[in-house]
Amino acid sequence: xxxxxxxxxxxxxxxxxxxxxxxxxxxxxxxxxxxxxxxxxxxxxxxxxxxxxxxxxxxxxxxxxxxxxxxxxxxxxxxxxxxxxxxxxxxxxxxxxxxxxxxxxxxxxxxxxx
Amino acid sequence: xxxxxxxxxxxxxxxxxxxxxxxxxxxxxxxxxxxxxxxxxxxxxxxxxxxxxxxxxxxxxxxxxxxxxxxxxxxxxxxxxxxxxxxxxxxxxxxxxxxxxxxxxxxxxxxxx
Numbered sequence: 332x333x334x335x336x337x338x339x340x341x342x343x344x345x346x347x348x349x350x351x352x353x354x355x356x357x358x359x360x361x362x363x364x365x366x367x368x369x370x371x372x373x374x375x376x377x378x379x380x381x382x383x384x385x386x387x388x389x390x391x392x393x394x395x396x397x398x399x400x401x402x403x404x405x406x407x408x409x410x411x412x413x414x415x416x417x418x419x420x421x422x423x424x425x426x427x428x429x430x431x432x433x434x435x436x437x438x439x440x441x442x443x444x445x
Numbered sequence: 446x447x448x449x450x451x452x453x454x455x456x457x458x459x460x461x462x463x464x465x466x467x468x469x470x471x472x473x474x475x476x477x478x479x480x481x482x483x484x485x486x487x488x489x490x491x492x493x494x495x496x497x498x499x500x501x502x503x504x505x506x507x508x509x510x511x512x513x514x515x516x517x518x519x520x521x522x523x524x525x526x527x528x529x530x531x532x533x534x535x536x537x538x539x540x541x542x543x544x545x546x547x548x549x550x551x552x553x554x555x556x557x558x
Contacts, residue, residue: 339533364545373449373535373548387545408554421489431496432544436481436489 335424335437338360343443344412352440356424362386363405364434365397366421374421380405381427409442410421417444447472449538450471450547456525459554466521466552467538475541478519480510481548484532492534495519506530 336355344350366374376389380399399405404426408428409416419441423434431444452467470476480492493504500512510521519536533553536544 366546371550373537374546375548376545376547379545387543389545416534423546425481427544431477431494432481432539433491433494433543435491438488 337437341441349410354422355404360424362427364423365407368419377429412444449549455553461525464523464526468519470538471480477539481535482532496541531556
């Protein structure tokens, strides 16, 4: 049973560039959430996708956008990168409207912005 | 908006010592509660969860947590820690009817052999 997978594992970008991160959910899951984990902090919710639509959004600027594909996989895009965007980006998947909707996390993509 | 407070940022224990990590949340409605663990070099894993029913929940690796509604708390406990419990522990709250999680800042546990 494949868990949540993310690619790439590491990425280095420079300020002003754009980045795309990818996530494949756990088998049987239809919902993908993205989180940003800065060093020494807990994960912070960015947004969630269900049925190819953004279902909920956290307190992140419009530079952060996403997409969900018909196979439930998802992308996170960040435009005009800032130094402060350096973080571990986590993807979590879940089954929407399940009796106990629990999120399962992938290994993350570590982004360094120089 | 909800928030989560974890009392200790770092905890150092010797093997066989008992563990209690504090977690308090702020939210006016019904919540679901979680503890996740991040072992060195590994991804975030679910340790245990509370949705309803018995407020004392048991998780993997001998961990348990107690939900005390009147105190808005969900403290994590283990009677006897092992060196392999060295990890970062995160408490998270999920308002009922929503699936997104709000995390605390985490507690780094170091267990010395």
